[in-house]
Amino acid sequence: MKTRDLTELAARNLREALLRNSLTTLGIAVGVASLVAMLSLGVGLQELANKKLSKSGLFDAVFVSSRANQRGFGRPAQSETATREPAKILDDEARQKIAALPNVVEVYPEIRFPTEIQFEGKPFSTTVAGIPPSAKTEGAFDGMKGNFFSSPDADEAILQIEFAKDLSNQPDSLIGKNLVLRYAERQALPAEPSPKKSDPDKPSANSTDEVTGQSPGFSILPREKTFHIIGIVETEPATSVGSFGRGRLLIPMQVAEILRVAQANDLRGLLRRSSSKQTYESLTVRVKSPSQVKSVEDAIQQMGYGTFSLLDATKSLRLVFAVFDLFLGIFGSLALAVASLGIVNTLVMAILERRREIGILKALGAADRDIRRLFFAEAGVMGLLGGIFGVTLGWLIGTALTFGTNVYLHKRDLPPIDLSSVPWWMVASAIAFSIVVSLAAGIYPASRAAKLNPVEALRYE
């Protein structure tokens, strides 16, 4: 029998016992729905975690240090010989070289310093951190009040909420006001044999660029700069490894660099080298996506610097979610297994009911194969319809869960999340799985129907 005739006959048979076949199909649909709901929840949570983590700015970053033997999470220590090589200096030249590597978004040093500010005449001590432009997309700035820096070199500041509370009882009212940052500027000394003090009135940005490598030291000058408060952020963004949430007053990275604030490692650098050229203890390299971290890391290691990334940590996270999905999948499959018993039951009942019809078909020339395919087709159609209906139902359940969760989150003033996710591959594989399970459930009834003795079947009333 041709497939089209087979399908027509199968569809006709399904229509004839409409209620029973609908209930069986509904059973499959519920099974598929539970599978899809479970998996969509698993995938949704995984995507949520991935999104949050990639937005944390930790997984698309490579941390570069001048030491070549940096250890990473789960990464074996490099050979002992590496430690004996002289440390390579991380200077502006190296910074530009790294920035020129493919897939690198930006390279910035870690700038964070404790200092004092003046606000409405009162002094407050705090920690200032430089924030790179790429941090705008990070999760930390998602729910912020006010705005992110209008430009990379704007004299603007974002306050961390706890610090904002220190400044005022009504933190929101701070936006739009000004504060004065007081800091110590590091100013390189000229290369003359008898070093003389720089003119304090001279703008700092012009002086150090002229300094040559022969200059052996620098002086420290107190400075003040006014910043415009433009935003308040809930969490403290991490700008580098080991600096989680230590900045409470955030200013643009470019502005922070121009300030040339004296930092702790300047003194050590002075003792170690003869040069007063700007060097960095470490640099953070932001990469376009976490998948490119490895290649960028390798390229920087080739240049002779130590690198560190959290790539290995994401691997174990993926493993955890794979196991989580597997468990959810197993629970979802149980419902489908029960549904497949429903198919077996329905088709076995159909054999009893249609005994005579099978006998007639055989008398008219239907081969065993035709009968088997007919029953298979019926099981397959129930699987297909149940699969489509089940995916829709599962998607609705996931959407309802997301909606319910978001209502709950909204009541607590938390941002909404996508709890469940039904990607196209899940739709396709759930329907395919439903058909396969239905066909497997149809094997026994179909072969039993095919083996029916036509003489006995025709005698049956």
Add this chain to the structure above:
Amino acid sequence: MTESANEVAIRTDRVSRSYQMGDALVHAVDDVTVAIRPKEFVALLGSSGSGKSTLLNLMAGLDRPTSGAIFAHGRNLAEMSSADLAQHRNHTVGMVFQAFNLLPRMTLEENVELPLRLAEVDRDERPSRVREAVERVRLSARLTHRPSELSGGEQQRAALARALVNRPTILLADEPTGNLDSVTGDAILHLLQEINESLGMTIVMVTHDRDRAARYAHRIVTMGDGKLLSDGNKI
């Protein structure tokens, strides 16, 4: 052992069919040898339980003999695969039953089309084949009716059209008038006679009605207790 298709349409050669019923072995057909020539109208006569229907089922390829051989146009049904037997039922023989055996939820047209579906006949060709078969049994006006909307005689004519639609060479009829009143039954037998004469179709008809067998068939084969009692005598 093969036979030329011209000499014999269907032939049984010492065929037996027995089956277990509880502890007893029942010999439904016991060592029967009978030959039916092409275009012959043979009545298989016997009382109930004589084995005539079992013999007919063996000829139809619905059942397999315990021993012996059955040749249809020279091919031994006993040695055929079940798929080949299905082909035999579909192409070589057409069957008519006492209980009509139409599928109740299909229209007359759909019932008649069924063997064409099984034979994988081209869809474009099917309507004309169905019409031809239905015209032959004079049921053209009832094409869209379901079996429950047809009289007994009409149902048997529909079954006859279904048996003819694949143009088989042999028609096997199992008590075709058993569920019909005498007038309608005679009309069906007239139709069989007409088909036998106009199409030259070989007909084997199982019946227990000796009188009718004598009136319509060319030859009467009598069975009793699974054995062949007489062959060829119009009594």
